[in-house]
Amino acid sequence: ELTRIEGKIEAAEAQVALLQEKLHDPGVASDGEKAHQAWLAVQDAEEKVAALYSRWEELEALKASLAGAEI
Numbered sequence: 579e580l581t582r583i584e585g586k587i588e589a590a591e592a593q594v595a596l597l598q599e600k601l602h603d604p605g606v607a608s609d610g611e612k613a614h615q616a617w618l619a620v621q622d623a624e625e626k627v628a629a630l631y632s633r634w635e636e637l638e639a640l641k642a643s644l645a646g647a648e649i
Contacts, residue, residue: 586630587631601613
């Protein structure tokens, strides 16, 4: 899981960037409902990134504790 999570984080961050671009699109920004939906999508994507970083930190801590136990 630890070896794959960095790729997942990169993909999730790319998704956030893509959604933010959509949010700033004039066609979306000028339509209240579309803008709201785009904003919600950005928020969801940012929460996913935060959760992935949290999991990555947990895995790194576990790895460090296991490495310390082997000494």
